[in-house]
Amino acid sequence: MKGNEIDQLISLLARVPGLGPRSAKRATLHLIKKRDSQLVPLIRAMQDVLTNVKTCNICGNLDTKDPCSICSDLKRDQSSVCIVQDIADLWALERSGTFKGHYHVLGGLLSAIDGIGPEELNLDKLLNKVKEGKVLEVIIALPVTVEGQTTCHYIADCLKEYGIKVYTLAQGVPVGGELDYLDDGTIQAAIKAKKAL
Amino acid sequence: MKGNEIDQLISLLARVPGLGPRSAKRATLHLIKKRDSQLVPLIRAMQDVLTNVKTCNICGNLDTKDPCSICSDLKRDQSSVCIVQDIADLWALERSGTFKGHYHVLGGLLSAIDGIGPEELNLDKLLNKVKEGKVLEVIIALPVTVEGQTTCHYIADCLKEYGIKVYTLAQGVPVGGELDYLDDGTIQAAIKAKKAL
Numbered sequence: 001m002k003g004n005e006i007d008q009l010i011s012l013l014a015r016v017p018g019l020g021p022r023s024a025k026r027a028t029l030h031l032i033k034k035r036d037s038q039l040v041p042l043i044r045a046m047q048d049v050l051t052n053v054k055t056c057n058i059c060g061n062l063d064t065k066d067p068c069s070i071c072s073d074l075k076r077d078q079s080s081v082c083i084v085q086d087i088a089d090l091w092a093l094e095r096s097g098t099f100k101g102h103y104h105v106l107g108g109l110l111s112a113i114d115g116i117g118p119e120e121l122n123l124d125k126l127l128n129k130v131k132e133g134k135v136l137e138v139i140i141a142l143p144v145t146v147e148g149q150t151t152c153h154y155i156a157d158c159l160k161e162y163g164i165k166v167y168t169l170a171q172g173v174p175v176g177g178e179l180d181y182l183d184d185g186t187i188q189a190a191i192k193a194k195k196a197l
Numbered sequence: 198m199k200g201n202e203i204d205q206l207i208s209l210l211a212r213v214p215g216l217g218p219r220s221a222k223r224a225t226l227h228l229i230k231k232r233d234s235q236l237v238p239l240i241r242a243m244q245d246v247l248t249n250v251k252t253c254n255i256c257g258n259l260d261t262k263d264p265c266s267i268c269s270d271l272k273r274d275q276s277s278v279c280i281v282q283d284i285a286d287l288w289a290l291e292r293s294g295t296f297k298g299h300y301h302v303l304g305g306l307l308s309a310i311d312g313i314g315p316e317e318l319n320l321d322k323l324l325n326k327v328k329e330g331k332v333l334e335v336i337i338a339l340p341v342t343v344e345g346q347t348t349c350h351y352i353a354d355c356l357k358e359y360g361i362k363v364y365t366l367a368q369g370v371p372v373g374g375e376l377d378y379l380d381d382g383t384i385q386a387a388i389k390a391k392k393a394l
Contacts, residue, residue, distance in 0.1 A: 015235060017227050023215030042206075042243065043240060045205045046206060046228070046240045
């Protein structure tokens with residue numbers, strides 16, 4: 001009934017995070033209907049990404065050049081490195097526009113359940129930079145989850161011997177956060193870290 | 198920070214139904230990470246669909262050939278035509294495997310709000326087939342919504358003068374449906390159309 005081509009596209013779209021088998025079918029029909037306005041540009045955009053986007057050899061960011069535009073930006077402070085789990089986190093930090101150092105993308109978190117040990121983390125390059133004395137401060141910006149905090153403490157331990165400053169992000173009430181809707185852990189953290197006015 | 202290529206892909210993916218701006222970002226990162234196992238096959242599948250899939254000139258179905266494999270299947274009964282709103286509905290009916298006639302894809306429903314009048318519906322080809330005496334029975338399988346039922350009655354009116362049989366799908370309790378969870382309209386329809394055992 002449906003051509004194999006359509007089934008193939010549905011099954012590949014169904015593997016994209018955010019889409020399931022039903023929505024992949026809907027997306028496929030939509031793309032076929034909007035052939036010229038959506039399918040063709042989407043193919044072109046994917047090919048552009050495929051040919052032009054590379055992983056930065058230094059920090060693990062994605063960019064059209066390697067080293068990426070952050071690592072090759074001389075105005076940024078390369079002695080300050082912010083460790084993030086994923087590129088999406090790097091983008092979020094860049095969006096905020098407050099951090100002007102370099103990044104280091106881990107690519108994952110320590111997780112006993114998923115079998116991710118210290119070797120699987122992309123830490124060696126960072127430790128080498130630290131050993132060479134290029135890095136004076138590290139900000140560990142990992143998620144406040146069990147895995148995130150385990151990884152955070154592991155990295156802090158690794159960095160201890162080099163005598164550099166190691167920070168983590170402040171915990172507290174988010175902007176726009178109403179106390180009534182916040183979890184107990186966040187409120188506890190906000191009270192512990194209370195600040196004088 | 199992100200290359201233009203990545204932003205472009207995110208914004209195009211965000212227009213796919215089922216994905217929004219956030220999930221498009223996640224999908225983009227996922228596709229870049231799984232370059233060889235997902236991005237490359239996806240591009241290829243999209244190109245295959247683009248070059249090979251066409252709309253059937255007779256019924257409006259999508260297939261690699263025109264007329265589609267349903268319209269060109271001599272074993273199917275071309276005197277019985279099932280009218281559906283969309284190709285997804287045609288697929289659903291084919292999946293059930295009970296209908297062995299031809300289809301006619303409307304491509305929309307009458308809707309005063311969306312400004313879709315009778316001219317926007319793909320009805321002429323069907324009416325021509327009916328006028329030529331090729332069609333003896335029509336099953337209108339449109340959704341049980343206000344627009345669906347309006348369109349259903351409009352089509353039934355158009356077909357009245359040709360003296361062919363016009364059916365609609367039975368309404369009642371769905372298989373696996375528990376009465377407690379069904380809406381009143383469905384229960385009313387099921388009682389009205391009660392059947393002797």
